[in-house]
Amino acid sequence: MDLKVLGSSSKGNCYILENDTEALIIECGVNIKDIKKALDFSFNKVSGCILTHEHKDHSFSLIDLLKAGVDVYASKGTFKALGYKQHHRIKHIAANTLFQVGSFKVLPFAIQHDCVEPLGFIINHPETGNILFITDSYYVSNKFRNINNIIIEANFSEGIIQKRVEDGKLPEFLQDRIFTSHMSIETTLKTLEANDLSQVNNIVLIHLSDGNSNADQFKSAVESQTGKRVHVADAGLVIENFNKKPF
Numbered sequence: 001m002d003l004k005v006l007g008s009s010s011k012g013n014c015y016i017l018e019n020d021t022e023a024l025i026i027e028c029g030v031n032i033k034d035i036k037k038a039l040d041f042s043f044n045k046v047s048g049c050i051l052t053h054e055h056k057d058h059s060f061s062l063i064d065l066l067k068a069g070v071d072v073y074a075s076k077g078t079f080k081a082l083g084y085k086q087h088h089r090i091k092h093i094a095a096n097t098l099f100q101v102g103s104f105k106v107l108p109f110a111i112q113h114d115c116v117e118p119l120g121f122i123i124n125h126p127e128t129g130n131i132l133f134i135t136d137s138y139y140v141s142n143k144f145r146n147i148n149n150i151i152i153e154a155n156f157s158e159g160i161i162q163k164r165v166e167d168g169k170l171p172e173f174l175q176d177r178i179f180t181s182h183m184s185i186e187t188t189l190k191t192l193e194a195n196d197l198s199q200v201n202n203i204v205l206i207h208l209s210d211g212n213s214n215a216d217q218f219k220s221a222v223e224s225q226t227g228k229r230v231h232v233a234d235a236g237l238v239i240e241n242f243n244k245k246p247f
């Protein structure tokens with residue numbers, strides 16, 4: 001399985017898990033043209049799209065995906081916030097209730113963000129094993145077992161933010177908003193530390209903030225703590241062999 005990153009920031013988030021026969025879209029916060037292009041202009045092998053929450057940088061192309069005949073899975077709260085009640089392509093999902101999209105089994109769990117009913121996912125596929133997917137959450141209390149690959153937010157550094165507030169470059173209310181909606185690299189490291197990583201092959205850091213993060217520092221901090229293969233997501237990144245076994 002390959003993991004393609006189409007966007008990973010407050011400008012737009014979209015990831016595609018893809019092999020020769022099927023594809024799962026995670027988030028649709030980029031232009032539909034980019035999604036089509038990444039799929040070689042065919043939705044034939046798309047099993048569905050799973051969506052964490054309603055913010056535009058995650059949901060921008062929802063209507064276009066529905067029009068293209070793609071089933072989209074999200075919480076009732078997310079669809080309500082987006083103004084959708086019913087559509088035959090809309091599939092309601094809920095925390096702690098397993099569902100299946102093609103060959104992908106997905107277990108959603110509740111996360112902490114400034115929106116209605118956000119979810120994180122454990123995505124299981126025979127090739128990839130269990131993938132932990134967490135974005136837009138300032139904190140995650142769950143413990144996860146038997147994880148093979150991790151895609152996790154590292155939005156900002158607490159130190160960088162505090163310095164920018166002190167220097168008058170960032171208003172304090174924005175600092176407070178960021179601290180209670182997005183995951184700091186410090187929290188990412190604690191979250192990784194709290195879980196058994198013995199079976200993990202890849203850690204992908206996502207949704208880095210433009211002004212409040214440092215990609216090189218984040219990558220090396222996670223590498224030195226975990227000893228794992230660490231990637232920083234950016235539009236255009238493709239990770240091949242995003243699998244249970246490294247090769």
Ligand SMILES: [Zn+2]
Nearest residue numbers: 010055057136
């Ligand atoms: Zn976001």
Ligand SMILES: [Zn+2]
Nearest residue numbers: 053055113136
């Ligand atoms: Zn958000």
